[in-house]
Amino acid sequence: RAKEEGRGRFRFFEQEMDARAQARRALELDLRRAFALRQFEVFYQAQMSLQDRRIVGFEALARWRHPQRGMVSPADFIPVAEEIGLISQIGEWVLLTACREAARWPGSHRIAVNLSPIQFSNPGLVETVSAALATSGLAPERLELEITESVLLDNTAATLAILHRLRTLGVRIAMDDFGTGYSSLGYLRSFPFDKVKIDQSFIRDMPTDGDSAAIVKAIIGLGVSLGISTTAEGVETEEQLNRLRAEGCTDIQGYLLSKPVPAAEVAAVLNRIPT
Ligand code: C2E
Ligand code: MG
Ligand code: MG
Ligand code: MG
Numbered sequence: 572r573a574k575e576e577g578r579g580r581f582r583f584f585e586q587e588m589d590a591r592a593q594a595r596r597a598l599e600l601d602l603r604r605a606f607a608l609r610q611f612e613v614f615y616q617a618q619m620s621l622q623d624r625r626i627v628g629f630e631a632l633a634r635w636r637h638p639q640r641g642m643v644s645p646a647d648f649i650p651v652a653e654e655i656g657l658i659s660q661i662g663e664w665v666l667l668t669a670c671r672e673a674a675r676w677p678g679s680h681r682i683a684v685n686l687s688p689i690q691f692s693n694p695g696l697v698e699t700v701s702a703a704l705a706t707s708g709l710a711p712e713r714l715e716l717e718i719t720e721s722v723l724l725d726n727t728a729a730t731l732a733i734l735h736r737l738r739t740l741g742v743r744i745a746m747d748d749f750g751t752g753y754s755s756l757g758y759l760r761s762f763p764f765d766k767v768k769i770d771q772s773f774i775r776d777m778p779t780d781g782d783s784a785a786i787v788k789a790i791i792g793l794g795v796s797l798g799i800s801t802t803a804e805g806v807e808t809e810e811q812l813n814r815l816r817a818e819g820c821t822d823i824q825g826y827l828l829s830k831p832v833p834a835a836e837v838a839a840v841l842n843r844i845p846t
Pocket of ligand 1: 824825
């Protein structure tokens with residue numbers, strides 16, 4: 572009896588696993604076809620200077636518009652794209668699209684593009700960036716590349732060489748999601764980053780959690796001492812904005828200002844918030 576029940580549970584478990592594996596295979600298949608079907612888009616989210624409350628740039632964020640699934644979050648499809656070897660192709664497309672679209676904006680706002688750690692093991696990365704600048708005509712100093720700490724985790728000498736070559740092109744390098752993952756302050760010494768982005772989890776908890784508030788304050792202080800600008804991610808309230816400004820944070824990004832918007836709505840965001 573117990574044995575039977577056990578077997579039944581196991582069969583249920585197996586079916587569950589099968590269903591999950593099938594869903595995952597379907598997602599992979601859809602992702603491989605997404606390019607040919609032109610289902611990818613780039614959205615843009617404004618970044619504002621706290622000194623004068625002007626827009627200084629936008630971050631490019633990948634979107635996948637699936638006919639049945641709707642908008643698939645990059646948090647869901649980027650990890651899959653990394654696993655199945657599609658991330659370099661997607662990353663390259665986002666980079667070129669963002670450079671092209673930003674080159675047409677009124678004004679010379681910066682455009683920040685996320686790079687996956689996997690793109691650093693691709694020997695053509697520097698050439699890809701340089702080609703995107705040449706093709707789009709975007710001034711190199713307007714492009715900012717966002718990397719996470721995990722990029723510096725292994726292969727450090729080779730990675731640092733690539734970062735220096737990218738810097739030589741004239742682009743800026745930002746450390747994304749700072750304070751999460753394998754956080755080591757040493758990473759800030761290993762490369763002269765232009766910017767540190769404070770992870771949104773600390774910004775979210777800052778009003779209610781003293782430890783998060785202390786960490787935010789410490790990162791901003793570090794930025795000031797090292798001469799690196801700081802951007803707070805995920806700012807949703809005026810209260811957060813005021814505290815960040817009081818602490819000396821350089822820029823903010825978050826729903827308080829604007830959600831990520833399609834390219835066609837960038838001009839409207841620029842009109843709403845002065846630049
Ligand atoms: P990220 O680079 O840290 O981007 C910031 C994320 O925070 C975005 O999520 C943005 O929509 C979200 N966000 C911004 N303001 C707020 C706010 O006020 N409240 C809340 N709750 N969230 C806010 P998104 O667009 O879903 O992207 C998630 C992550 O996916 C990105 O995190 C980035 O790591 C990755 N990603 C997106 N596009 C690309 C890409 O083209 N290439 C690579 N390699 N990764 C990408
Ligand atoms: Mg980012
Ligand atoms: Mg981030
Ligand atoms: Mg993030």
